[in-house]
Amino acid sequence: MNVVVEVVDLKKKFGSIEALKGISFEIEKGEIFGLIGPNGAGKTTTLRIISTLLKPDSGTVRVFGYDVEKEPQEIRKLISYLPEEAxxxxxxxxxxxxxxxxxxxxxxxxxxxxxxxxxxxxxxxxxxxxxxxxxxxxxxxxxxxxxxxxxxxPKLAILDEPTSGLDVLNAREVRLIIKRFVEGGGTVLLSSHNMLEVESLCDRIALISNGEIVEAGKPEELKKKYSASNIEEVFAEVVRCSGTC
The missing domain is CATH 1.10.8 (Helicase, Ruva Protein; domain 3)
Structure with missing residues (x-):
C-alpha cells in the first residue's frame, strides 16, 4: 500500500465557523508531507481528525485503509501524534x-x-x-x-508545529530527527506556519488558507509554476489570485 492517508472532501464546523471547507489530499508511504498555512487556517483541525481525536462533519479520511470514524482503534495502533502544545x-x-x-x-x-x-x-x-x-x-x-x-x-508520525518556538539550533536538530525517522522507513505528516523551514524539509506540501487547500505539490515544482523564489511567495501569489486570476 503506497497511500498512507487519503482525505476526500473533508469538512468540519465549530458553530458558525467553517474550519474545513472540503479539503482533499493524499500522503504516500515514506514521505514527509507538510500542511502549511497561517494560524487558524485549519491545519490542527485536520491533524486531529486524522489522529481520530475529532470526528469530521462530512467527507472521508482513511489511514492505512482504515476509516477514522468506523475503525479508530486500528488507526491508533499505527500512528503517533504530537500536538503543538504537548x-x-x-x-x-x-x-x-x-x-x-x-x-x-x-x-x-x-x-x-x-x-x-x-x-x-x-x-x-x-x-x-x-x-x-x-x-x-x-x-x-x-x-x-x-x-x-x-x-x-509508528508507521505514521503526525507532528503539529514540531519546531514552534525553538531557536535555530534546536529547530535544526528536530528537523534532522524527523529526516532520520523517515530514512528508517517511517512516514510523517506535519503542520507548520513556517513555510521557508518546511520548504527544505518536505517532499510534498499542501498550502491551506481559510479551511481550503489552495495549492499542492512538490516545493520545487510549485516555485517553478509561480516563478517564485520560495514557498512564501507561492502562497502569497495563490491567495492573491484566488478567484481573480
Whole structure:
C-alpha cells in the first residue's frame, strides 16, 4: 500500500465557523508531507481528525485503509501524534518520562528496553535525561517529546508545529530527527506556519488558507509554476489570485 492517508472532501464546523471547507489530499508511504498555512487556517483541525481525536462533519479520511470514524482503534495502533502544545510530566526526569510512556506501548521487556534505547538516542539529551523535566528549556522539552513520539516506531508520525518556538539550533536538530525517522522507513505528516523551514524539509506540501487547500505539490515544482523564489511567495501569489486570476 503506497497511500498512507487519503482525505476526500473533508469538512468540519465549530458553530458558525467553517474550519474545513472540503479539503482533499493524499500522503504516500515514506514521505514527509507538510500542511502549511497561517494560524487558524485549519491545519490542527485536520491533524486531529486524522489522529481520530475529532470526528469530521462530512467527507472521508482513511489511514492505512482504515476509516477514522468506523475503525479508530486500528488507526491508533499505527500512528503517533504530537500536538503543538504537548507537555511532559514536570516532576519526572526525562528518562523517567520515556519509561512511563514505553510501559504503555511495549508488549514485552525486550520491546520496552528497545524503546528506551531509541528514546535516549533520539532525544540526545545525554546526562540531562536524569534531570527533572521542570528544569528543561523549551527546546529540550520538545526534543524529549519528539523522542516519545518516534521511539514507539509508528508507521505514521503526525507532528503539529514540531519546531514552534525553538531557536535555530534546536529547530535544526528536530528537523534532522524527523529526516532520520523517515530514512528508517517511517512516514510523517506535519503542520507548520513556517513555510521557508518546511520548504527544505518536505517532499510534498499542501498550502491551506481559510479551511481550503489552495495549492499542492512538490516545493520545487510549485516555485517553478509561480516563478517564485520560495514557498512564501507561492502562497502569497495563490491567495492573491484566488478567484481573480
Amino acid at each position: 507537555g511532559a510530566y514536570r516532576e519526572l526526569t526525562g528518562l523517567g518520562y520515556l519509561k512511563f510512556v514505553a510501559r504503555f506501548f511495549a508488549k514485552n521487556d525486550n520491546e520496552f528496553e528497545r524503546m528506551i534505547e531509541d528514546g535516549i538516542q533520539i532525544a540526545n539529551l545525554k546526562d540531562r535525561l536524569r534531570s527533572k523535566v521542570a528544569t528543561y528549556s523549551k527546546g529540550m522539552t520538545r526534543r524529549l517529546l519528539i523522542a516519545r513520539t518516534l521511539m514507539v516506531k
